[in-house]
Amino acid sequence: MSDPVIFSILLGVLLVMLAAGLWVALSLMALALVALVFFANAPQGLVLATTLWGNSHSWTLAALPLFILMGEILLRSRLSNDMFSGLAPWLGRVPGRLLHVNVLGCAIFAAVSGSSAATAATIGRMSVPELEARGYPQSLILGTLAGSATLGLLIPPSIILIVYGVATEQSIARLFVAGILPGLMLVAMFAGYVGLRALMSPTIIPDEGVHYTVRQKLAASRRLIPVMLLIIGVMGSIYTGVASPTDAAAVGVVLAVGLAFASGGFGWRDLLAALMSATRTSCMIAFILMGAAFLAISMGFTGIPRNLAAWIGTMELSPYALLAVLTVFFIVLGCFLDGISVVVLTTSIILPMVQAVGIDTLWFGIYLVLVVEMSQITPPVGFNLFVIQGLTGIDILRVARAALPFFGLLLLGVLLITMFPAIVTVLPNAMG
Amino acid sequence: ETWNMPVPYGDTTFHTVNIREFAADVATATDGALEIEVHSAGSLFPHPEIKGAVRSRQVPIGEFLLSRLSNEDAAYGIDSQPFLATSYEDAKKLWDAQKPVITELMAEEDLMPLFSVPWPAQGLYTNGEIATVDDLSGLRFRAYNAALEQFAQLAKAAPVQVEAPDIAQAFSTGQVEAMMTSPSTGANSKAWDYVNTYTAVDAWLPKNIVVVNKKMFDRLPEDVQAAVLDAAAAAETRGWDMSAAEADEKKAEMEANGMAIVAPSDDLMNGLKAIGATMMDDWKTSASEAGQKILTDYEAK
Amino acid sequence: MRRGLDLLYLAGGVAAAAAIALICLVVTAQVGLNILARIGGPGYSYTIPSYADFAGFLLAAASFLALAPTLRSGVHIRVNLLTSRLPDRATWALELLVLGVGAALSGYACFYAINLTWESWDFGDMSTGMVAIPLWIPQLAMDAGLALLTIALLDTLLESLRAGHAIIADAGEA
Numbered sequence A: 001m002s003d004p005v006i007f008s009i010l011l012g013v014l015l016v017m018l019a020a021g022l023w024v025a026l027s028l029m030a031l032a033l034v035a036l037v038f039f040a041n042a043p044q045g046l047v048l049a050t051t052l053w054g055n056s057h058s059w060t061l062a063a064l065p066l067f068i069l070m071g072e073i074l075l076r077s078r079l080s081n082d083m084f085s086g087l088a089p090w091l092g093r094v095p096g097r098l099l100h101v102n103v104l105g106c107a108i109f110a111a112v113s114g115s116s117a118a119t120a121a122t123i124g125r126m127s128v129p130e131l132e133a134r135g136y137p138q139s140l141i142l143g144t145l146a147g148s149a150t151l152g153l154l155i156p157p158s159i160i161l162i163v164y165g166v167a168t169e170q171s172i173a174r175l176f177v178a179g180i181l182p183g184l185m186l187v188a189m190f191a192g193y194v195g196l197r198a199l200m201s202p203t204i205i206p207d208e209g210v211h212y213t214v215r216q217k218l219a220a221s222r223r224l225i226p227v228m229l230l231i232i233g234v235m236g237s238i239y240t241g242v243a244s245p246t247d248a249a250a251v252g253v254v255l256a257v258g259l260a261f262a263s264g265g266f267g268w269r270d271l272l273a274a275l276m277s278a279t280r281t282s283c284m285i286a287f288i289l290m291g292a293a294f295l296a297i298s299m300g301f302t303g304i305p306r307n308l309a310a311w312i313g314t315m316e317l318s319p320y321a322l323l324a325v326l327t328v329f330f331i332v333l334g335c336f337l338d339g340i341s342v343v344v345l346t347t348s349i350i351l352p353m354v355q356a357v358g359i360d361t362l363w364f365g366i367y368l369v370l371v372v373e374m375s376q377i378t379p380p381v382g383f384n385l386f387v388i389q390g391l392t393g394i395d396i397l398r399v400a401r402a403a404l405p406f407f408g409l410l411l412l413g414v415l416l417i418t419m420f421p422a423i424v425t426v427l428p429n430a431m432g
Numbered sequence B: 001e002t003w004n005m006p007v008p009y010g011d012t013t014f015h016t017v018n019i020r021e022f023a024a025d026v027a028t029a030t031d032g033a034l035e036i037e038v039h040s041a042g043s044l045f046p047h048p049e050i051k052g053a054v055r056s057r058q059v060p061i062g063e064f065l066l067s068r069l070s071n072e073d074a075a076y077g078i079d080s081q082p083f084l085a086t087s088y089e090d091a092k093k094l095w096d097a098q099k100p101v102i103t104e105l106m107a108e109e110d111l112m113p114l115f116s117v118p119w120p121a122q123g124l125y126t127n128g129e130i131a132t133v134d135d136l137s138g139l140r141f142r143a144y145n146a147a148l149e150q151f152a153q154l155a156k157a158a159p160v161q162v163e164a165p166d167i168a169q170a171f172s173t174g175q176v177e178a179m180m181t182s183p184s185t186g187a188n189s190k191a192w193d194y195v196n197t198y199t200a201v202d203a204w205l206p207k208n209i210v211v212v213n214k215k216m217f218d219r220l221p222e223d224v225q226a227a228v229l230d231a232a233a234a235a236e237t238r239g240w241d242m243s244a245a246e247a248d249e250k251k252a253e254m255e256a257n258g259m260a261i262v263a264p265s266d267d268l269m270n271g272l273k274a275i276g277a278t279m280m281d282d283w284k285t286s287a288s289e290a291g292q293k294i295l296t297d298y299e300a301k
Numbered sequence C: 001m002r003r004g005l006d007l008l009y010l011a012g013g014v015a016a017a018a019a020i021a022l023i024c025l026v027v028t029a030q031v032g033l034n035i036l037a038r039i040g041g042p043g044y045s046y047t048i049p050s051y052a053d054f055a056g057f058l059l060a061a062a063s064f065l066a067l068a069p070t071l072r073s074g075v076h077i078r079v080n081l082l083t084s085r086l087p088d089r090a091t092w093a094l095e096l097l098v099l100g101v102g103a104a105l106s107g108y109a110c111f112y113a114i115n116l117t118w119e120s121w122d123f124g125d126m127s128t129g130m131v132a133i134p135l136w137i138p139q140l141a142m143d144a145g146l147a148l149l150t151i152a153l154l155d156t157l158l159e160s161l162r163a164g165h166a167i168i169a170d171a172g173e174a
């Protein structure tokens, strides 16, 4: 059987299982088992156990439940409500108003966390209920959240850049620096899109009440102080070197607990409820991550992604044509493998091709992140979609539709960095 | 037949380059009867799981860092004892003494060593020159295993645990001020972004090892077995040469990017060797009889 | 029986939550020590040995032990776009099928996880950090969590069979 046929069969099997209502993590595992049994020669049961274990105890993943816990604590305390009330007067005249909290909140959080799932879970836990209560349109709430949370991967620190840097032996510090400008560019594009939508149909954005005087604005801003202290504390712990980026998640929890108690209305019961809820959410994400890892390994055994990538190599394309084909390739694979797996499974084949046509490997790393960001919001396997379904109960297909414009914006971002590669390279080159 | 082979390091690492050549040699020598598909950068199994995967025949062959197993038996970790074997010549002698012992240990797990290749010797990365051991005192020193933590303490430095991906950030934020690693790792992570001095103290030469599952190896036709062993022997010789070339190349690369490549002073080396000797005494108490034998064999050569 | 099983799931959830709280404590303690070293100077440098390993193992324990309670509270994600549009009896039949397949998969994973743990114990596999931890100890949490998930899926299957309709309500508004 040829690889495209096998690929189509597997995709069909996955869609049937998902449609029947089998849990996502179990669907991924079952699909991987099917692939191993029929298209590879590996003892699938042993490989399953090794993968479950090998992908469950990593240190960098330990930050995930802690960041989720931080979000749960903020939600249950006054802090999250205070933040929105404090920001409302300032954003009252900006088209899109409090929807920008999703974009900017994700961008700020992205500077602390390296994962888009943690970004979506933490910011979304606070912003979704708050924005819904204020009457913002659901599709824009979900879309901005799903789209902006992908910034967790691009704005440093970033798990995917670490994986790419280690696999290709590049300076992770330089990759991080290279992600800064494209990250800011995307923030501007996302915020611009929100503003544009609001200007086009002003009635969909709720009025945040009367117009405030500067004095009133400043008075309301007092309520932002606790959240500011939290952000400063977490970032400060990283940039003074007393905490690694993973450690910083624990600093965030401790500060959030302290501030929640200090601001009143938060007790031990709330803390316990936050802990239990965070435990379930992070379990849900970890289980899907394990399923995705098992699927990725089964793909490694079958060799399908490798063969597809090698097939692209035989086309002998020009740089721009190669990038166009690769973008389509990554979008297709990204629909049902998670982004990090796509990078891990294909860099061995793709990087030499990319180097052969003279594309800068540092630039290519950032390009990859953008493409992987897209895979986070494409169904059926997109982590931000899962996290947001977990937060809201809204089906991933509906979340994916809400996120579609942001998929388009990411694609536009890819086009922009391809036309103007300096957006990526100017900062790292300045490092000498 | 096709064998899947997980390896932990990326495609450009000389270990992986060497292993790909080994795979090509096997395919040529057996006329395609045995093809080895190399899965680099932990893309099939993460580094910690590779040994177990070979043992339980999920894959027939794999590579890992030998001293990772030192908690299972001290004999595995002798190549990472500071200042025991500091040149390629001594490292080779140590490997000759170590090989029979670990071959026997691994046989209990159905594993058979094929070949082992060292990383370039570990040097000291700091900002500013280190003239004596006293200069290390009080520095925040990256320690990622028990031996390095003990080393840091004996040097009166402050051990700090930093995981590999966090190194650059840890230096730029002052979380660590000194580390010991090979010129390969230093050059690849562009160490000049965050430190200015490399002192070639050549503390030890840690080795990667390629192992095959004994049962799966025995199942191969005899001529294929012979071809694998021949290719392995060639890979070991080639790998040691590549390692030596890599050491010079990467030091030159660091120098070209503005780092000072410093030969250690006699004072510094004497101090470091004293620390190494103290650590060796501890190692002896934790080693099995077979482990002790490695040392006596090594010292006899 | 019902109360016993519910207590079992609760115990898994509480143990998982405790593991996450412990990760937070261990990491915070290390950050505290880092701050102490910055203020007090090198004489006050302490590290919690292998704290990254401990955090990783605790994370694994939390992830596996919470599987069953997470299932029962409907937090595990699945796509219900199709099933929610089918007639009740068809939804019910699919739910039974999915629970059966899930239980089989989970039981299969559990069997091999136990196998892996047994091997780790048999061969004396150790963690690689400063503190040598026999790997079978943290792996036991994986076995227990998968066993608990298998029980929960079977339990839910029987309950749904008796009730005549799906009983796991997916969290949120659906």
Ligand code: NA
Binding pocket: A109, A110, A111, A112, A113, A114, A115, A151, A152, A153, A154, A155, A156, A157, A158
């Ligand atoms: Na980030």
Ligand code: NA
Binding pocket: A334, A335, A336, A337, A374, A375, A376, A377, A378, A379, A380, A381, A382, A383
């Ligand atoms: Na996707």
